[in-house]
Amino acid sequence: MIQDKIVFIGGGNMARSLIGGLIADKMPAEQIHVIEPQTETRQRLAADFGITVYNAADTVLEEATVIILAVKPQMLQQVIKSLSPVWPPQALMISIAAGIHTDDMARWLNHAGTAIVRAMPNTPALVQAGATALFANTQTSTAQRQLAESVMRAVGLVIWVENEQQMDAVTAISGSGPAYFFLVMEAMQAAAMELGLPEETARLLCLETAFGAAKMALESKHSAATLRHQVTSPGGTTERAIHELEDGGLHGLFENAIVAAALRARELGHQLGQDNDT
Numbered sequence: 229m230i231q232d233k234i235v236f237i238g239g240g241n242m243a244r245s246l247i248g249g250l251i252a253d254k255m256p257a258e259q260i261h262v263i264e265p266q267t268e269t270r271q272r273l274a275a276d277f278g279i280t281v282y283n284a285a286d287t288v289l290e291e292a293t294v295i296i297l298a299v300k301p302q303m304l305q306q307v308i309k310s311l312s313p314v315w316p317p318q319a320l321m322i323s324i325a326a327g328i329h330t331d332d333m334a335r336w337l338n339h340a341g342t343a344i345v346r347a348m349p350n351t352p353a354l355v356q357a358g359a360t361a362l363f364a365n366t367q368t369s370t371a372q373r374q375l376a377e378s379v380m381r382a383v384g385l386v387i388w389v390e391n392e393q394q395m396d397a398v399t400a401i402s403g404s405g406p407a408y409f410f411l412v413m414e415a416m417q418a419a420a421m422e423l424g425l426p427e428e429t430a431r432l433l434c435l436e437t438a439f440g441a442a443k444m445a446l447e448s449k450h451s452a453a454t455l456r457h458q459v460t461s462p463g464g465t466t467e468r469a470i471h472e473l474e475d476g477g478l479h480g481l482f483e484n485a486i487v488a489a490a491l492r493a494r495e496l497g498h499q500l501g502q503d504n505d506t
């Protein structure tokens with residue numbers, strides 16, 4: 229059981245998913261604190277999860293052992309520099325911001341030897357079905373690596389990457405990935421309704437099929453390709469559908485989309501890694 233006091237800086241979409249997952253994993257609400265300037269967002273977090281919320285940096289930071297930076301990448305430099313004078317020496321920094329490198333964060337914090345873990349989680353963390361990749365800077369101790377891992381493992385799968393550059397690919401695959409599957413669900417539901425199915429029937433059939441396919445692929449010893457072939461009877465219905473999808477360039481589309489997302493992560497890192505005051 230995690231005993232640490234966790235402070236989130238930023239309480240938006242991704243912080244809410246992580247907090248919801250941690251609470252569902254039975255972390256006591258008293259251990260979770262959020263600093264969030266938006267009144268409505270802040271109040272909803274307090275009401276939904278019973279956690280303590282603040283509108284600005286607070287003395288709660290003094291006892292924090294884990295500080296999770298969950299602001300937009302564009303805000304990160306300003307936020308880290310503003311926290312520098314009050315940064316507790318014992319705290320492990322975990323940043324979930326897309327693109328931003330640990331050495332840039334270390335320079336902005338300007339405290340020698342700060343342990344920084346970069347995490348790329350995803351929103352299914354809310355239902356403890358997240359997938360998170362972690363990267364630690366060399367100042368991070370084994371105990372701090374374990375701490376970061378146990379926080380993220382409470383909300384789903386954790387994978388370490390040892391090359392920070394790979395975080396851009398991770399961002400494009402699992403960070404952004406839920407949106408691709410939600411888009412496919414939207415498209416399938418719309419098509420089902422075009423064929424005359426009632427909205428709720430279309431929704432349930434599409435979602436349960438997506439869930440079943442993911443569960444089966446996770447639990448099976450077969451590859452996704454083999455499982456697909458098992459559905460595709462020669463001369464049958466699936467074959468026609470797959471033909472349409474492949475004719476429409478599905479593989480190329482996914483490749484382009486994922487490369488574009490990874491390049492955007494790299495671009496964010498380069499653009500926003502520059503010091504604002506130089």
Ligand SMILES: NC(=O)C1=CN([C@@H]2O[C@H](COP(=O)(O)OP(=O)(O)OC[C@H]3O[C@@H](n4cnc5c(N)ncnc54)[C@H](OP(=O)(O)O)[C@@H]3O)[C@@H](O)[C@H]2O)C=CC1
Binds near residue numbers: 237264269307326
């Ligand atoms: N959404 C996702 O699926 C994922 C997001 N991420 C990363 O998580 C981070 C947050 O993304 P997301 O949750 O979507 O963004 P949101 O905009 O939903 O949340 C960020 C929150 O931080 C608040 N904020 C701004 N400045 C401060 C400050 N100084 N102190 C405290 N809070 C502040 C924002 O308020 P205001 O609106 O007023 O600026 C906002 O409510 C990003 O860096 C993103 O790259 C990573 C993985 C997945």
Ligand SMILES: O=C(O)[C@@H]1CCC=N1
Binds near residue numbers: 326399403404
């Ligand atoms: O879209 C974004 O930039 C963030 C990072 C990964 C998911 N959402």
